[in-house]
Amino acid sequence: MITSLLHDDMKSFQDLAHNFASKELAHRREESDRYPFGLFDDTVLAKAHELGFLGITLPEDMGGIGQGVRALCVILECICRTDASLAAIIFTNTLAQEILLKAGAVDLLRQVTVSNNPKDILISFPSYSNPEEHKNLPFATKGDMGYSLSGSIDYVVLAPIASQALIPARITGQDGYSLFLVDLRSPKVKKGESLFSLGVHACPVADITLNGAEARLVGQEGKGPAFFEETANMMYVAAAAVSLGIMKGSFDYALTYSNEREQGGWPIINWSEMKMILADMAIQMNIAEMAVSEACNAIEKKVAGWDVCAKTTALHVQNVACLVTTDGIQILGGYGYMKDYGQEKRFRDAAQNKALLGMAPLRKMDLIDQINSMR
Numbered sequence: 001m002i003t004s005l006l007h008d009d010m011k012s013f014q015d016l017a018h019n020f021a022s023k024e025l026a027h028r029r030e031e032s033d034r035y036p037f038g039l040f041d042d043t044v045l046a047k048a049h050e051l052g053f054l055g056i057t058l059p060e061d062m063g064g065i066g067q068g069v070r071a072l073c074v075i076l077e078c079i080c081r082t083d084a085s086l087a088a089i090i091f092t093n094t095l096a097q098e099i100l101l102k103a104g105a106v107d108l109l110r111q112v113t114v115s116n117n118p119k120d121i122l123i124s125f126p127s128y129s130n131p132e133e134h135k136n137l138p139f140a141t142k143g144d145m146g147y148s149l150s151g152s153i154d155y156v157v158l159a160p161i162a163s164q165a166l167i168p169a170r171i172t173g174q175d176g177y178s179l180f181l182v183d184l185r186s187p188k189v190k191k192g193e194s195l196f197s198l199g200v201h202a203c204p205v206a207d208i209t210l211n212g213a214e215a216r217l218v219g220q221e222g223k224g225p226a227f228f229e230e231t232a233n234m235m236y237v238a239a240a241a242v243s244l245g246i247m248k249g250s251f252d253y254a255l256t257y258s259n260e261r262e263q264g265g266w267p268i269i270n271w272s273e274m275k276m277i278l279a280d281m282a283i284q285m286n287i288a289e290m291a292v293s294e295a296c297n298a299i300e301k302k303v304a305g306w307d308v309c310a311k312t313t314a315l316h317v318q319n320v321a322c323l324v325t326t327d328g329i330q331i332l333g334g335y336g337y338m339k340d341y342g343q344e345k346r347f348r349d350a351a352q353n354k355a356l357l358g359m360a361p362l363r364k365m366d367l368i369d370q371i372n373s374m375r
Contacts, residue, residue: 010071013075017078020047020053021079021081024044025079028041028044030339033201033202033339040089040203042119045086046118048090054093054122055097055113055121057069057071057094058109063114069238069300072094073241074241075090076091076242080241080243080244084246084349085200085201085202086202087242091127091238091239092123095127095232095235096166099179100181103179103219103220104219108181108218123181124156124159124162124184125165125166126154126155126157127357130358131228134153137170137177138169138210139171141172146214147180147216148212148215149167149180149182149210149213150211152209153210156206156207156208158204158205159205161204164181165181165182165184166179166182167180169215171222174221176225178222178224179217179219179224180215182210182216184208186213188211190208190211194206195207197352198348198351199348199350199353200349232358234299236310236314239356243318243321243353244289244321246321247350249346250324250350251285254278254327254328254331254332258278274331278331291313295313307370308371311367314356315363315364318354318356319354319360322354325343325347329347
């Protein structure tokens with residue numbers, strides 16, 4: 001239970017997400033993680049949409065539930081304790097929605113969210129990277145009827161199932177990149193096969209090729225980096241909440257297993273070595289929980305340096321999650337490496353999550369540059 005994240009008004013969201021995950025995700029976890037990828041169950045996605053999980057931060061007049069970053073973190077954490085794939089779907093869609101809001105593209109967003117079909121309102125985006133990390137972005141051409149995009153972009157999250165994509169593209173003669181909303185159902189858009197990824201197999205990813213596809217400009221030309229960075233500063237803490245949920249799921253399972261598994265005539269939790277590993281997991285998990293809560297406080301109150309706090313929290317919690325899930329495997333011994341028990345999946349999911357919003361080494365270098373500039 002995320003006591004440090006919970007305010008009185010957050011308990012209902014925790015219960016909602018916990019009950020949903022227990023009823024809809026737990027028994028499907030192994031099937032959705034099948035090799036090399038598993039498309040997310042449409043009925044589960046529809047139920048998630050009904051509960052408002054695909055519009056957590058959207059205003060109510062756009063069909064969302066009008067909540068802030070803390071509610072997003074609570075819901076993502078609870079879901080990830082069971083299966084991180086749905087959380088990756090929610091994260092990517094929320095990221096794209098927030099970029100559109102930050103860019104002032106409210107009318108575009110209203111057009112997307114008007115449908116009751118969850119796949120129609122999903123917006124795909126390359127959320128496992130910072131667009132500036134892409135060496136070859138598509139290029140945009142402006143004509144009498146608007147913009148068209150040509151070229152390709154790799155590893156676009158939700159591309160196999162979403163109807164729309166938020167695509168970064170370069171305009172000739174301009175610095176930076178611009179953002180465009182593209183209809184993935186256009187005959188001028190080709191989606192590749194779903195790609196194999198390390199973790200979260202039920203959150204589908206594909207490369208996209210555009211051949212003069214019609215596109216709608218999001219915000220102003222050349223302002224893509226500013227819109228992405230402003231949005232990412234808030235979403236870093238949501239990425240940390242995903243990692244927190246993964247490590248909590250790993251700890252919960254390890255603790256239950258160590259109480260039930262017997263060796264030498266008594267449960268293995270009575271062995272000092274097991275207690276030490278479990279204690280280390282609990283310590284790292286609780287510190288991560290406090291870090292996420294403080295980052296949420298900083299964002300909500302807009303205290304000085306809140307963006308640095310959010311970035312630092314994401315980098316720390318994402319790294320710690322990989323260590324905790326490794327211990328979660330060790331508690332189970334040889335069983336920990338088997339798919340049947342879910343611990344190796346949590347290890348892969350934690351490693352996959354480290355790439356959200358860009359490669360960790362590059363984010364670390366950006367962080368120290370930002371801290372140095374504040375001196």
